[in-house]
Amino acid sequence: MTLSIAKSIMAKAISGWRQVGQRAGLAVAGLALGTHAASAQTPMYYLETFGPKGEITASLTWGLLAISVFVVVLMSVLVLVAIFRAKRLEPAELGSKLPVSHPGGGHRWIYLGLALTTAALIVMVVWTMEVLAEIDEPAVEPAFTIEVTGEQWWWEARYVDPDDPSRTFVTANELHIPVGEPVRIRLASADVIHSFWVPALAGKTDVIPGQINETWLQADRKGVYRGQCAEYCGVQHAHMAMRVFADPAEEFRSWWEHQLEPADTIPEDDELLRVGQEQFVLKCGACHAVRGTLAGGEAGPDLTHFMDRTTIAAVTLPNTPGHLSGWIADPQHQKPGNKMPNLDLSGPELNAIRHYLETLD
Template sequence: MSARRGAWRVTRGLPRRRARLARLPATAVAMVALPAAARAGTPMYYLKTFGAKGNVSVPLLWGLLGLSVFVILAVSILVVIGIARGRRVRAGPPGMILPVGRSSGAMPWIYGGLVASAVALIGFASWTIAVMATIDQPGRPAAFTIEVTGQQWWWQARYVDPKNPSREFVTANELHIPVGKPVHIKLVSRDVIHSFWVPALSGKTDVIPGQVNETWLEADRKGVYRGQCAEYCGAQHAHMAFRVFADAPDDFAKWWNHELQPAPQPAASAKLVALGEQQFVLRCGACHAVRGTSAGGDRGPDLTHLMDRTSIAAVTLPNTIGHLSGWIADPQQNKPGAKMPNLDISGPELTAIRTYLATLK
């Protein structure tokens, strides 16, 4: 009975699997045919880049890939030719000593291989060094600095205004940068080693406890680019993502000015919102901050403008009222091992807190 049941389960899944497999070629073709602006939104796509830094690195990637394919094909062909043209030596009687000789015409192949390998290695090493020197620093001064702190399992971002410290603010998991301007990124870790990676814009940079590493980002067109921690850092490593929004310069300036504003105060008639603020400060304010209130925690993301973000839990969930409610009520269900504990919030408390958070725009 159990064998038949297991067979039925396998058979039932075959049509779906065949359908998925049948769609694969079409999906791959559609992916190649997508315009550049659409491919920019593809998660972790790195074969097409959208910034000055990536545009220098990708040709090197294709060059190394082409060289690798050429070497594999050349070696395979030479092995097949050698097998086909090789001489067969008959085995002699036991103890017979076979003379050792050098086949005529073999040494030019060896010398030619050594020269070709040396030229290829020197050429690609020089190319790699030139690329590394080019991407080390942007071609012009950075517009500003973002101090990014990696921690299990989310990203804090502090925007630093070099001319006016009063215009600094903190956000989380979603970075905004202006199109066409390089942005300096300072990376630190609060706990273990992480790795900051936005494949469509830049390569990987390790985020190491007790050490400040630096990189920079620049996008040449508007779009949303996914980033990811690229160094295994614990149970929720796969859910430690972030997004980079490349905005038009005017839109970016408006976004920055809006982020500087404190959270809106509840209206006098909005009793449920006011109650939600009180409950939030009491139950959540030790870990989260909301500027303009007495909630000043720094163990979790700053939530001052939470509803302006497109996602929560480090891009694990879309930022909707339903997902937000589920995250508050039981974060361990959505992200096991996350530092946010289950607080056993009652239904009325959840309603009040959720209503208050929905006003944080």
């Protein structure tokens, strides 16, 4: 009962802080983006969220922030009061002894401070434990699982249909989830420790080699939510991002069905496309897969529906012809240290491979 009353009072106290903070954050984001468009697309903003898991966590964040600000302000005021109300002592003569005194009333402040601090800490600890228990599992069982593997420096995503294994497929870096439905995320690492974080939807979950960790996502509004590796994992850690697309149910089902399809067959009369596919299989097929072709590599992302993605190199570059050509020609210049080698392609080879990739939609 006491905790409920304390949380109720605290919720009312921080509601104004939350509104001010959200408006300030969105204003800054709007200035940075040149628009006040859907705040769901604001990069890495975690004080306003768009799903049940994020909402619970954000409320705790605002509560702890309000308590912290209150404590800082209170301590500052008390220090200033002590400074200006302190009795001025006459300067002592050199070698003289100062009498020891115990002014009355001082211990009351100590006892009061200890009592208030203890009460606040108890409320914060219990509230935090309640939130952790509440976000552990979604309200309903997720309909499917996405097995996400962190690699230096990109994310592999395997969509698993629990009822039909043949409807499983692999993509990378850009996840799609249905609006209003929880999705289970099963996390593994292929190399070092990473951290899976989509701040507008949920908190961080570590991705640890040799261990499977689980979390879940749910977005209650259509939009694009940026995610990021939140654990330093090497030289390109900052460029290990992702995008989560929350689609209406029908659009999501259509997207899933499309992902199950193999790559389109090459028309016999398109010589440039045929050469591009041959060069891709020869130069890139040992690392990348394109279903329906001889390219079956697993070291890099599956590129079967490459043009469905809005970015390349784990959200480092937009997926445009110019950036794609630059990435194929010299990936080490674009993202130094990544595992994609420079292939020393000739101009015609580069043009043919890029042309072929642009047909993988």
